[in-house]
Amino acid sequence: MLFLCVIFDRFLKVSYAPYSLQFKHPFGLAYGTRKATEVVYVKLESDGFTGYGEAALPPYLAETQTSVIDFLNKAAVILKNYKLPFSMEEIISAIGTISPNDNAAKACIDIALYDLLGKSLNKAVYTLLELDKPQPKNTSVTISIGELNLIPDKLKELEEYKILKIKLGNKGDKEIIRCVREYTDKPLVVDVNQGWTDKYMALEMIEWLNNQNVLFVEQPLPKNMFDEMVWLTERSPIITIADESTLRFSDLDKIIGRFNGINLKLMKCTGLFEAVKIVKYAKEKKLKINIGCMSESSCGVSAAAQLMESADWIDLDGPLLIKNNPFFGVTFNKGKLQLNNLLGTGAILINKNLNFTEV
């Protein structure tokens, strides 16, 4: 009798694939306009299981595909010593010693590790994180700064979505809002991306926005204007949310008393391991939580969606904005984001032509 025996590598095998996510429409914000987001996918294999992670690298961040691949080469030396089932705490702390920054590079490893661990245990990642099962939730969708005459078409395209995110922070902010309000009375969230540089002008804008059904204003002032933010949040009739002012768990104490809440992104905070710590501490300190993304594909967004039930709002529209998503994961139905597959992060590779290079 012939026995077919497949022997899998037990120790973690690391591969990566750089990729460029193309926007359906040019994406404009206070820093400028872009047509694509560069990303790096990481694949971890062990025991016949495969986990995927993503590092999304918008150009205003310090990281690039080259820096992520460089980091992965260093991390692989550590990862190759581990096999399933591994301790997340142990690996995350070892990876953390490679460098003080490289947050997106760390996040893509963290996401792939959780995906791999979940799949090997036949569990969804939210159960590994001891979080509630994500239920379909309204996500805000972004209308970027662009030509005002494109706004009606954009609104029509996004008709089924219940919350709109408007990027402000350039000249003509009131004009953009007035134009949107000609066509819809849906609630808005406003992201200034540090674009208002004077606290008096920021307060005047916020007071004006207070009559425009705005749920929160994100990062109204430059990230280091903490004293001005105390002043502004005290007077603001609208909830203020920190984005660029807070990256990691260690930044949270700087936010308390200065903003009403945080925009939590896996790419900023090095991944799910630290995100769960942030969620718990933020709740303890009564900070509101928005879960955001860096326009990543369904790979990163499926991972972020594991945290949905802990959030006051979600802003996970990345997969909607791009036209060459190599992963299937979350879907959008009547404006709600839904996690479809409850194994690992739920992300499934559908573009089999992704070119992975083994480290």
Ligand code: MG
């Ligand atoms: Mg933001």
